[in-house]
Amino acid sequence: MNTPRQRRIYRNLFLRRQAIAAVREFFSLQDFLEVETPVRIPAPAPEAHIEAIGAEGSFLQTSPEIYMKRLLAAGYTRIFQVCKTFRAKERGSRHLPEFTMLEWYAADAAYHDLMTQTEHLVHFVCEQVLGAGHLRYQGDLINLDPPWPRISVEDAFRRHTRTSMQEALADGSFDERMALEIEPALDMRRPAFLYDYPVEKAALARRRPDSPELAERFEAYLGGLEICNGFTELTDPEEQRSRFEAELKRRRQSGLAAYPMPESFLAALSHMPQAAGNALGIDRLVMLIADAPAIDDVTAFVPEEY
Numbered sequence: 434m435n436t437p438r439q440r441r442i443y444r445n446l447f448l449r450r451q452a453i454a455a456v457r458e459f460f461s462l463q464d465f466l467e468v469e470t471p472v473r474i475p476a477p478a479p480e481a482h483i484e485a486i487g488a489e490g491s492f493l494q495t496s497p498e499i500y501m502k503r504l505l506a507a508g509y510t511r512i513f514q515v516c517k518t519f520r521a522k523e524r525g526s527r528h529l530p531e532f533t534m535l536e537w538y539a540a541d542a543a544y545h546d547l548m549t550q551t552e553h554l555v556h557f558v559c560e561q562v563l564g565a566g567h568l569r570y571q572g573d574l575i576n577l578d579p580p581w582p583r584i585s586v587e588d589a590f591r592r593h594t595r596t597s598m599q600e601a602l603a604d605g606s607f608d609e610r611m612a613l614e615i616e617p618a619l620d621m622r623r624p625a626f627l628y629d630y631p632v633e634k635a636a637l638a639r640r641r642p643d644s645p646e647l648a649e650r651f652e653a654y655l656g657g658l659e660i661c662n663g664f665t666e667l668t669d670p671e672e673q674r675s676r677f678e679a680e681l682k683r684r685r686q687s688g689l690a691a692y693p694m695p696e697s698f699l700a701a702l703s704h705m706p707q708a709a710g711n712a713l714g715i716d717r718l719v720m721l722i723a724d725a726p727a728i729d730d731v732t733a734f735v736p737e738e739y
Contacts, residue, residue: 436738438729445723445731448562452719453515455561456535459554465511465537470500472517476693480636481683482608484521485692486530492692493519496712497536498637499698502666505538505708506701513537515715526727527658527717530736535718538710544638544649544665547709548626551653551661552579555624555718562722570656570721573621581624581653589627593618602631616654624655636676638664653713655721663711670702 457467477485477495485492494500497516504512518534539546556566556577566577590598593615601607619625628651632640635648649665667673674694681691719731729735 439733442725442730442733445719445725446733448723449715449719449731451562452558452722453715455558456515456554456715458561459557460513460537463511465513465539466509468501468504468509468512468514469516470494470497470504470514474500476695478637478695478698479677479680479684479692481680481687481689484523484689486519486521495520496534498710498712499695501536501538501710502705502708503698503701505540505666505706506704510540510706511538524736526729527720529716529728529732532728532732533715535713535715536710538666538708540706540708542665542709543707544628544651544663544709547663547711548581548583548628548651548653549579551626551663551711551713552577552581552624554713555653555655555660558718559722568721568724570621570724571726573656575621575656575721576623581626582620583626583628583651585629586627586631587629589615598631602633607631607634616657616659619654619657621656624653626651626653628652635664636680637667637673639667658717658721660717660721661711661713663709666705666708666710668702668705668707670699673702674699 472494473488473491474494475491477492478499483495485495496518497514501512515535517531519531521530523530556579559568559577560566568575587598590601594610601610629647630650632646632648635650638648638650641647641649651663652659653661677694684691716728716731720728723731725731
């Protein structure tokens with residue numbers, strides 16, 4: 434072993450191996466097919482808040498999403514993968530520009546189904562690795578027993594801020610209030626889902642039929658960490674193109690590089706069944722299992738050591 438940091442985190446890397454093995458066992462027991470999709474791609478899904486890394490005229494994937502959805506469109510019904518993903522300008526105690534993601538999709542499912550599956554997955558992994566349906570993270574004992582509390586984003590704004598969700602969208606403070614007021618107010622002793630985000634904050638999620646200003650999107654929080662982002666998938670190619678065009682406009686207005694439109698994905702979208710998907714950060718899940726305060730503590734190499 435080359436460095437004091439790598440010697441120090443050996444136990445955490447061992448827990449990481451166990452956690453990834455448990456993830457694969459969970460999905461195998463549910464008859465999901467593990468897949469691999471391209472890492473170097475011609476166009477990422479345009480999202481104003483995610484910056485892709487260029488690679489000789491192509492891009493390193495920010496998520497395997499668009500290719501996994503093409504597999505759904507081709508007739509695959511239950512798929513998952515554990516893969517490397519890449520995002521520029523992301524470095525901090527909870528962020529790396531190269532990180533490991535678990536992503537899975539199920540046909541004929543909606544976002545509430547994926548919330549239930551997420552809580553059972555995390556409970557299963559912790560039972561397999563730690564031998565218990567709970568974990569201790571940074572001094573807090575977190576009970577993982579399902580069901581986890583589910584809080585709409587609108588209710589979260591009502592409970593924890595002095596403004597409404599709609600007002601925060603209008604004045605541009607939505608993301609700041611989520612990060613600085615709502616997330617810190619969540620109970621550290623229980624996981625929680627925030628769900629029903631405004632459509633403007635869910636570029637690839639289906640609208641709620643009864644409330645079209647909302648999207649069927651959720652995030653899960655454990656111990657102060659946001660660990661996943663899931664939703665019922667938008668399958669209307671025309672609406673998806675319109676959403677992507679709006680994201681590209683936001684990128685231009687922010688002085689960010691424009692991306693090509695992912696035409697192969699849009700062409701396949703009309704053949705995709707109703708489905709739901711979720712992207713879960715493996716590194717953050719291992720942080721929780723290992724009681725590690727920083728993402729550096731669960732990763733063999735960090736950018737400063739490349």
